[in-house]
Amino acid sequence: MRNLYQRLKQQREASPALPAAGAAAAARAVAQPSADLAGEWQPVAQQVWRAVYRSPLLGSDALYRSAAHGGLLLGPEIDPHGLCFFDSETTGLSGGAGTTVFLLACARLHGAELETTLLFLSDFSGEASFLHLVRDQLMSAQTLVSYNGRAFDSNILRNRFLLNRIDPPHRPHIDLLHPARRLFGSLLERCSLAVVERDVLGVTRDIDIDGALIPDVWLRFLRSGRTGELQSVFAHVRQDVVSLVALLAKIEELVASPDRGGIDPLQRARLLVESPYRRAGSVRLRRSGLQSLSVLARDPSDPRSAIAARYYCALLKRCGNWDVAVPIWRDHFERRRSVWAAIELAKFYEHRCRDYAAAAETVAHAAGWDHASAMQPELTRRLERLDGKQRRASGSSAVRGHSDSA
Amino acid sequence: MADINRIISDLQNDSSFMSCVTRWERIGPRPGRYCELPGDLDPRLQRALAGRGISRLYSHQGQAYRNARSGHDSVVVTPTASGKTLCYNLPVLQAIIERPETRALYLFPTKALSQDQQSELGEVVLASEFGIKVATYDGDTPESLRASARETGQIVISNPDMLHAGILPNHPKWIKFLKQLRFVVIDELHSYRGVFGSQVTNVIRRLKRICRFYNTDPVFICCSATIGNPLQLAQTVLEREVQLIDDNGAPAGERHVVLYNPPLVDRVQGIRRGVVNEAQKLAIRLLRQKVKTIVFSRSRVRTELIADYVNKSLANMYTDNARIRVEPYRGGYLPSERRAVEKGLRDGSIHGVVSTNALELGIDIGGLDAAILGGFPGSISSSWQQLGRAGRRQSVSLAILIASAAPLDQYMVANPDYFFGRAPESAFVDADNIYVLMDHLKCAVFELPFGADEGFPQAVTEHLALLEEEGTIRLSGHSYYWADRGYPAEGVSLRSATSDNVVIIDTSGGAHSVIGEMDRPSAKEMLFDNAIYLHRGEQYVVLQLDLHNRRALVERSNVNYFTDALVKRDIKVLHEDHRQQLCGCEAAVGDILVRTQVAKFKKIRFRSHENVGYGNISLPEEEMHTRAVAMIFAEGSAAGNALAQLPPTMIAPAMTRIGALIRNVAPFFLLCDARDIGIAERLRDPHFGAAALYIYDAYPGGSGLAEAFVTVMPEVLTAARELIAGCPCRQGCPSCVGPRDSAEEIDGDPKQALGALLEAWLAHAQPLPKTQTAARS
Numbered sequence A: 001m002r003n004l005y006q007r008l009k010q011q012r013e014a015s016p017a018l019p020a021a022g023a024a025a026a027a028r029a030v031a032q033p034s035a036d037l038a039g040e041w042q043p044v045a046q047q048v049w050r051a052v053y054r055s056p057l058l059g060s061d062a063l064y065r066s067a068a069h070g071g072l073l074l075g076p077e078i079d080p081h082g083l084c085f086f087d088s089e090t091t092g093l094s095g096g097a098g099t100t101v102f103l104l105a106c107a108r109l110h111g112a113e114l115e116t117t118l119l120f121l122s123d124f125s126g127e128a129s130f131l132h133l134v135r136d137q138l139m140s141a142q143t144l145v146s147y148n149g150r151a152f153d154s155n156i157l158r159n160r161f162l163l164n165r166i167d168p169p170h171r172p173h174i175d176l177l178h179p180a181r182r183l184f185g186s187l188l189e190r191c192s193l194a195v196v197e198r199d200v201l202g203v204t205r206d207i208d209i210d211g212a213l214i215p216d217v218w219l220r221f222l223r224s225g226r227t228g229e230l231q232s233v234f235a236h237v238r239q240d241v242v243s244l245v246a247l248l249a250k251i252e253e254l255v256a257s258p259d260r261g262g263i264d265p266l267q268r269a270r271l272l273v274e275s276p277y278r279r280a281g282s283v284r285l286r287r288s289g290l291q292s293l294s295v296l297a298r299d300p301s302d303p304r305s306a307i308a309a310r311y312y313c314a315l316l317k318r319c320g321n322w323d324v325a326v327p328i329w330r331d332h333f334e335r336r337r338s339v340w341a342a343i344e345l346a347k348f349y350e351h352r353c354r355d356y357a358a359a360a361e362t363v364a365h366a367a368g369w370d371h372a373s374a375m376q377p378e379l380t381r382r383l384e385r386l387d388g389k390q391r392r393a394s395g396s397s398a399v400r401g402h403s404d405s406a
Numbered sequence B: 001m002a003d004i005n006r007i008i009s010d011l012q013n014d015s016s017f018m019s020c021v022t023r024w025e026r027i028g029p030r031p032g033r034y035c036e037l038p039g040d041l042d043p044r045l046q047r048a049l050a051g052r053g054i055s056r057l058y059s060h061q062g063q064a065y066r067n068a069r070s071g072h073d074s075v076v077v078t079p080t081a082s083g084k085t086l087c088y089n090l091p092v093l094q095a096i097i098e099r100p101e102t103r104a105l106y107l108f109p110t111k112a113l114s115q116d117q118q119s120e121l122g123e124v125v126l127a128s129e130f131g132i133k134v135a136t137y138d139g140d141t142p143e144s145l146r147a148s149a150r151e152t153g154q155i156v157i158s159n160p161d162m163l164h165a166g167i168l169p170n171h172p173k174w175i176k177f178l179k180q181l182r183f184v185v186i187d188e189l190h191s192y193r194g195v196f197g198s199q200v201t202n203v204i205r206r207l208k209r210i211c212r213f214y215n216t217d218p219v220f221i222c223c224s225a226t227i228g229n230p231l232q233l234a235q236t237v238l239e240r241e242v243q244l245i246d247d248n249g250a251p252a253g254e255r256h257v258v259l260y261n262p263p264l265v266d267r268v269q270g271i272r273r274g275v276v277n278e279a280q281k282l283a284i285r286l287l288r289q290k291v292k293t294i295v296f297s298r299s300r301v302r303t304e305l306i307a308d309y310v311n312k313s314l315a316n317m318y319t320d321n322a323r324i325r326v327e328p329y330r331g332g333y334l335p336s337e338r339r340a341v342e343k344g345l346r347d348g349s350i351h352g353v354v355s356t357n358a359l360e361l362g363i364d365i366g367g368l369d370a371a372i373l374g375g376f377p378g379s380i381s382s383s384w385q386q387l388g389r390a391g392r393r394q395s396v397s398l399a400i401l402i403a404s405a406a407p408l409d410q411y412m413v414a415n416p417d418y419f420f421g422r423a424p425e426s427a428f429v430d431a432d433n434i435y436v437l438m439d440h441l442k443c444a445v446f447e448l449p450f451g452a453d454e455g456f457p458q459a460v461t462e463h464l465a466l467l468e469e470e471g472t473i474r475l476s477g478h479s480y481y482w483a484d485r486g487y488p489a490e491g492v493s494l495r496s497a498t499s500d501n502v503v504i505i506d507t508s509g510g511a512h513s514v515i516g517e518m519d520r521p522s523a524k525e526m527l528f529d530n531a532i533y534l535h536r537g538e539q540y541v542v543l544q545l546d547l548h549n550r551r552a553l554v555e556r557s558n559v560n561y562f563t564d565a566l567v568k569r570d571i572k573v574l575h576e577d578h579r580q581q582l583c584g585c586e587a588a589v590g591d592i593l594v595r596t597q598v599a600k601f602k603k604i605r606f607r608s609h610e611n612v613g614y615g616n617i618s619l620p621e622e623e624m625h626t627r628a629v630a631m632i633f634a635e636g637s638a639a640g641n642a643l644a645q646l647p648p649t650m651i652a653p654a655m656t657r658i659g660a661l662i663r664n665v666a667p668f669f670l671l672c673d674a675r676d677i678g679i680a681e682r683l684r685d686p687h688f689g690a691a692a693l694y695i696y697d698a699y700p701g702g703s704g705l706a707e708a709f710v711t712v713m714p715e716v717l718t719a720a721r722e723l724i725a726g727c728p729c730r731q732g733c734p735s736c737v738g739p740r741d742s743a744e745e746i747d748g749d750p751k752q753a754l755g756a757l758l759e760a761w762l763a764h765a766q767p768l769p770k771t772q773t774a775a776r777s
């Protein structure tokens, strides 16, 4: 900074009316890259390049099968051909308005082939055209698939669209990070795509660039104009989207036949219970989840049995299998004094049997347990509501109540 | 009932008290000037105000409202108890009620203030039941609340640091807020002076630039304490026309301001009774009469001592302290504790408070009857802010400044006309400080590509070209883009002080509870191992100061002394960039290391304050790497010769006085604040081999003041000579070379000697503004 100051001072002293714009223009002419991207690269706009690759797609059967029969994330309403697997590379990892996207990779299924499109920005001034092309790519898809794209790529892209006053694209978005964490989180050192790829998919990259170094490569390219180093970045991002396709297939495969992957039945059950992707997750899949859990849930010597029972019953509930669920809840309510079981049981009495008295009695019982203090507010709320329902049910004409608070 | 009139006449009839009073100034009451509630004010807002007993406005509040409504920026000069918050809350609330999408940003200089503001505004909002959403957004805001602050906060309360590092670099996240931003409130504008002011000015430039991008042009409403140049300061910080509202319409009761010099206890040696003892005695006298009193003290330790003595004395006299509650207040407490004291003062459950200057800022603590200043706070404007804490709209108030033995204090009590006649200090800001500007220009490019011909607001084409050469930005097409993977705001701190705090943990009896927090440099001076730490009337011994983990473990203790660290400051030249002949001396510019070391502490007995021992402290030095200019009184130079001509006993006093003189003069030319520069003088400097005077930048890394000083040195020295010649004082005063220190044994008049030195020096000085690059490094 001191040098800068002195040079600024000196420059001012040397030539008070410095033709600064001219000097800058001269500097720019030197720095401007020739952008000699060859081969599959086509210039598509000022400073914007595109490359398209086709490759055979192995193991696509799982995807098509899940889509047809209903899987964890895919279902009949999603046409696999409408999926767009995408990843982007940026000038920084810390976010903020000054972080720019310079590379986008999108992969689409074409039968047994995968078509990967790369869009590359070779200098800032082409950003608006670049973003229009990115937008076209993403908007042509039905559903986007990414890894950590919800938190990172989408946010940075959204910033870029806002800054360039272009409408950001809106498409449903499946982020594979969440299911990958559930399924593999306990098995892996980290849940980065690189680790998942290596340890779950068994992909080995011959030569690869560390993702954290990619911003520097592009910034160096801007200054030198040399494209050599960029090749490893292009290869890297291509492999990323190919792995995304494989990962989605792997997740569907493991969830559909859990015994093969050695995955934690509890985590798998949690995924099925908590899955935000409610439209998917077929009955068949939930049923298959039950088998592995039922054994665990009935083994009181296993410390995980309570939680297993909880997920087991939650899955049973989704399948409408009350006959099996209710005795388990009752057992946990009566013998183990589990608050969650009391609540489930009360819900069952209230909504399935319309027996508000039994529901209220169950809740009141649980509210009396010392260890239930943390749940007290919820129990109280539930009790109040049940009392109201009971009053209305017993003499609806006498009660001029407010609207149903349920 | 508090009878302030009775205590005033008691004091005036107390001959031993009056023998120490050097001036008793009575300031007559001032009637209020009012205006009707604005006609366009929403009826619900009118009712809400009526519920708080407000049926009309002070004239300045009305003017502030009209100004803001008509889209003019204003700066309102707001002494204590003038109804400041309504000046900006009223137009903002009205606008939000009219259009709920409206957004307002409130900036406060410190976090403590913003929290206070939210609670107060909360009252307005709740009372009027408009459901207006007020959100605090600062470093303490949990991640979970940040998104809702951005999305739904209609009034967002923050500070310049957060605007700089959190909001502006992420402005797309704030799109909803920024697109509807109609008001920016800058409270405590007077605190944005010097280098901090330069920083904030540049942050405001960035804010305005981002607002332009979102097509908004918010109205700025600034509030300032009484300073010499509020309008100029506002126009410098905002860089546009601002309207000054300084015609305060709030009524004020009669005020008595007393200058008090403690009695001599040793006439021969000229030793006076200490400020701590005098302040607590006076405070007890007032509190016993139920006079609500604030005592300002100049250090955190003294704050604790005075509060403790007062409480103990009251306890001895009455059972249950006669139900009089006195609390200490200072930095280092938990926010909740500070809030509790502020609230207690407002609702009257706390009768007295002993505070550092922390309560000098605009935290609302209601009106108090009396203020006692335990020592001159260092500036005239601070004095008036502290004295102003006593004063209600209707009743009489009393404010007493107790002088310490320091020369500045002694000068004030000896020269009451100076104290009462001097205008409050002016605030200077150099908006174009090149260091600061370059830093913020980078941040601006990060936030939004910077047009090659865009101004900031002045032309910055050269600056941009230099940044491009440096490689952090890149010209592409017609704009500069951020071309670095870093996040520039992260590397730019608006303040010189470090913000990493040490947490104070009480481990008594196996407990582990956090009792407070303290910044690192202060922690080194107060929380070293074996220190006796006083905290809200409790005594603790420090078991371990763990700087690495930023915590201090303490335990209750019960000894009869407290501790006081001895701080040593030392300067080392790291690198000399260049040296030049200038104004008859050599001026060297370079990097220095300012080392602050606490290596020893004193044990001081409570009450008697006698020294009962020493201890060692082993803590790493606090180091600041910064920029400095050294004026070298080299042998044979005009300056060196002039110094050599002085009588030998006068050389040391003259050198310290040159330092004081330059501290007084330089800020005018550097557009900085006196606290932005450090000054050190050496009679024989080991690096330069001659007497030298260092003027260094108090901002770590430097903010350009050392370099700038070289360019204004001829003017500074000329002004210094004129100041001495024109100052009517006898042997020096705070305005010129500093007051005569009675502890100094000098024969003769140091002011005259320094005048002669400057005359001799400058008569032979030939300013040669030619740079000689130093061969050494």
Ligand SMILES: [Zn+2]
Pocket (backbone or CB within 6 Å): B727, B728, B729, B730, B732, B733, B734, B735, B736, B737
């Ligand atoms: Zn003077």
